[in-house]
Amino acid sequence: GAGVSQTPSNKVTEKGKYVELRCDPISGHTALYWYRQSLGQGPEFLIYFQGTGAADDSGLPNDRFFAVRPEGSVSTLKIQRTERGDSAVYLCASSLRSGLVDEQFFGPGTRLTVL
Amino acid sequence: AQTVTQSQPEMSVQEAETVTLSCTYDTSESDYYLFWYKQPPSRQMILVIRQEAYKQQNATENRFSVNFQKAAKSFSLKISDSQLGDAAMYFCAYRRFQGAQKLVFGQGTRLTINP
Numbered sequence: 619g620a621g622v623s624q625t626p627s628n629k630v631t632e633k634g635k636y637v638e639l640r641c642d643p644i645s646g647h648t649a650l651y652w653y654r655q656s657l658g659q660g661p662e663f664l665i666y667f668q669g670t671g672a673a674d675d676s677g678l679p680n681d682r683f684f685a686v687r688p689e690g691s692v693s694t695l696k697i698q699r700t701e702r703g704d705s706a707v708y709l710c711a712s713s714l715r716s717g718l719v720d721e722q723f724f725g726p727g728t729r730l731t732v733l
Numbered sequence: 734a735q736t737v738t739q740s741q742p743e744m745s746v747q748e749a750e751t752v753t754l755s756c757t758y759d760t761s762e763s764d765y766y767l768f769w770y771k772q773p774p775s776r777q778m779i780l781v782i783r784q785e786a787y788k789q790q791n792a793t794e795n796r797f798s799v800n801f802q803k804a805a806k807s808f809s810l811k812i813s814d815s816q817l818g819d820a821a822m823y824f825c826a827y828r829r830f831q832g833a834q835k836l837v838f839g840q841g842t843r844l845t846i847n848p
Contacts, residue, residue, distance in 0.1 A: 724779075
C-alpha cells in the first residue's frame with residue numbers, strides 16, 4: 619500500500635473485554651512501532667519490532683498488553699481485560715530499517731474507547 | 734531517561750505571519766536526533782523537520798526552520814509565511830543516536846492560523 623494503514627479506525631468496547639488492533643506497515647519496512655496517545659498528550663512508545671521479533675517492549679504498561687508480528691509485516695496489538703484508562707489513540711509507525719535516522723511513517727491510528 | 738517539554742499548549746498567528754514554537758529537552762547524551770512532527774485532525778503524524786545534534790547548522794525545510802541551541806537544550810520551530818494548512822498540533826520529539834529507536838514526544842502545541 620501507499621502508506622501505513624490501521625484497522626479499525628475506531629473501536630468501542632466494554633470494560634473487561636479483549637481487543638485486537640491491526641497495523642499494516644509500508645511494504646518492505648522492517649521496523650514497526652506502536653505508540654499510545656492519550657487525549658491532549660503526545661504519543662508514548664509501547665513496543666518496537668525489527669522483523670518478527672520485539673526489539674524493545676519497555677513501553678508496554680503491563681501484562682494485559684501484548685503485540686505480535688509473526689511474519690515480519692502485519693502487526694497486531696492485543697489488549698486483554700480492557701480498562702477505561704486504556705482509552706486512547708493507538709498509533710503505528712514503520713520505517714525502512716533501524717540503526718539509521720530513517721523516517722518513521724505513521725498510520726492514522728485506532729481510537730479505542732473503553733466504556 | 735530523556736524528556737521533552739513543550740510549554741506552549743496553544744499558539745495562534747495571522748496568516749502570512751511568522752510564528753515560533755518552543756521545545757526544550759533533557760538528556761545526558763551528546764549525540765541524538767530531534768524532530769518536529771505535525772498532526773492534523775486526521776491524526777496522521779507527519780515529519781516536518783529533523784536535526785542531528787552533531788550538526789551545528791540549523792535545519793531548514795522551505796518555510797520551516799529550527800533554532801537548535803545544544804547547550805541550552807532548546808529546539809524551537811519557526812514557521813514563516815504561515816498558511817491555513819499549517820493549522821495542526823505540533824510535537825517535538827527526541828531520539829537517541831544509538832540504541833533505542835523509539836521517539837520521545839513532548840505534550841504538543843496546538844497552532845491556529847487566523848485568516
